[in-house]
Amino acid sequence: MFDTLSERLNTALEGVRGSGTLTEEQVKKVTREIRLALLEADVNYGVVKEFVGRVRERATGAEVSKALSPGQQVVKIVHEELANLMGGSAHKLSYASRPPTVVMLAGLNGHGKTTAAGKLALFVRKQGKNPFLVACDTYRPAAVDQLKQIGRELGVPVYDEGTEAPPEEIAERGVKAARDGGYDFVIVDTAGRQVVDTEMMEELKRVRKACRPHSVLLVLDVVTGQTAVEVAQAFQEYADFDGMILTKLDGDARGGAALSVVSVTGRPVRFASEGEKMGEFDYFYPDRMAGRILGMGDVLTLIEKAEAQMDRREAEAQSKKLMAGKLTFEDFLQQMQMIKKMGPLSGILGMLPGIGQQLKDVQIDDRMLNRVEAMITSMTPQERRNPKLLQNPSRVRRIARGSGTSPQDVQRLVRQFNEMQKMMRQMGKGGGMPRIPKMPFGMR
């Protein structure tokens, strides 16, 4: 649907490389592309207007460096401005000097408050806190049950009074119960509401007053469109939130709404919530989000994930072997296992700039990795070290039987492995990154 901003800008600025400063005409082209990219990422159009104005100022008369293409350079400016706007570095949570710390969650229906409540509980427990949940969503059928189930799974107590009592009273008694029980971190879950429902918004105000939170977090679905600004303004008025939890970041929404809300309310995003597993929750890093909005991939996160899994020396040795085309199936297996530890493959590939775009319509199945792993583990150590042995049909048949695949599958794996070796040898000789001819191992 859309190309990356850098590709677009490079097209717009073709032939400008190294020609001094950008002309007015070029800047005009550039700002048009930036405007479109941001709108397609769901950044509020009012915010876009303001933002583009700022970028225009910086880009006009900017020196074109020799190291970067003009497109890249403008992207760098945009990226910096975006990250700045979103608050520079991560906004960590602060705890009350006199516990318990009370955090209230608020947001629209279906944006993931209850799930976020559970995730936040787990997150603070990992930081040594003793969390306690309070169920104030008395409206949605079974919402209280949902929080109780989550609490049970995590081993976090949940205070609830069913669905009859007014939420503000439940909140007040819930916080008291937490204090009496010696818990030091209380999370108050509230019902989802529409901001035009004044009655419900007034109720939120009352809940806030009753539980006297140290922090109110707006839970916002990353797919939210242009309306994010009005939503945030209303929640600011009624709940005076001081930060956001951005949810469902494991989807492919670019998440311009986050930028809109931050720039209109001045409240930072504090947490990023990814998947449906309770552990997929972390502090939010604005610079990474800037890259996502621009379709630049999330290189930093990927690097960190890789670093967390990889022994550096091991990695260097492997990459040398890789470039020399001396990779064996054993190394390959090891790398695959490392990749698997980093999370779902689609997530990892999506973080790579360029690749994310090339693969946007590619179906990536993590089970494919399991199949390849099964085939390799069905090989003998000799076969793994010396793939040439695998030209023998009876070996291939045995591996297929052992791994529950077909001989064709095994042959394909060997063939693609050899092709990859060849490609890597080329790269190793300084031939540069060739365009990936076709995705190996059954990725279509």
Added chain:
Amino acid sequence: MGRSWRNFFRRGKEEEAQPPVATEEREAPAAGPEEEPSGGWFGRLRQGLRRSRESVVGQLNAAVAEFRDADDEEFWERVEEILIASDVGVPTTAKLVQQLEQEALERNITGAGELRRLLIEHAARMLEGPVEIDLSHRPTVILMVGVNGTGKTTTIGKLARHLPARKVMFAAGDTFRAAAIEQLQKWGERVGAPVIARERGADAAAVAHDAVEAAKREGVDVLIVDTAGRLHTKINLMAELEKVRRVIGRQLPGAPHEVLLTVDATTGQNGLRQAKMFKDVAGVTGVVLTKLDGTAKGGIALAIADEVGLPIKLVSVGEGVEDLHPFDARQFAEALFGEL
């Protein structure tokens, strides 16, 4: 934005003359706008949308008031902005504005009112599609799909209230989210529909299988199958959905007869990706635009209709059962761009 329920469901011949069952237990369906132009749900919707309308329509009013002639570049730019601010998206906006500009030029339109009518007409044309739901099969199987938190279970509960069918059954296919089964069961109690369920964590396809069997055995008229919310990017979960669909089809050839995708009206351009992926994998036949009661303008409906070619079938404009309505393209366009 919606119309009355009359003629929304296509039914089998033998049933045509029969009145909906158990109407007395149900809340009376809200009056259509043709009967009650100022009040009723349309009035509530307008009131509900006031906040967003104030900004969007306010701008539109201001823009249209200044409209002089179709050559006015600045005017069209403002119209573009307004559409984008309604989540219509860049490509569909560009297309719509180009159509409008061309027609305004050709017909030499200079009046503000005339131009507004043209805008509504073009938007409505883009949104028009087959709205009806066919209930002539016995049982008719409706599969609900969508990403997390878009209102699948709630829509099932509301829709069941409006079904002119004797026996309605639910299948609790969301075996993943905590308390999703309980949520559907609560709706089942409210509307008097038995719920076929297994334990949490069970195979959703197995639940669907049980439900179709039970529906056939018990002579159910309409079976609605709930599914877990899933992001369209999760390949494994999408494969699971494909399997649910396949299992239903194996138990009952031709089923599911309707596959409805819920899309949250606050969704931005990602809604397009959702619609495309769910259409490909689950064979979506129509969209339910939910939570249109907030500030959301629901412009993504235009983009989905235009770029993905899926008809919008239902809209939900509030939390009450009476707030679910069959989609009406013209009214939707009017609510988006009409005068206050």
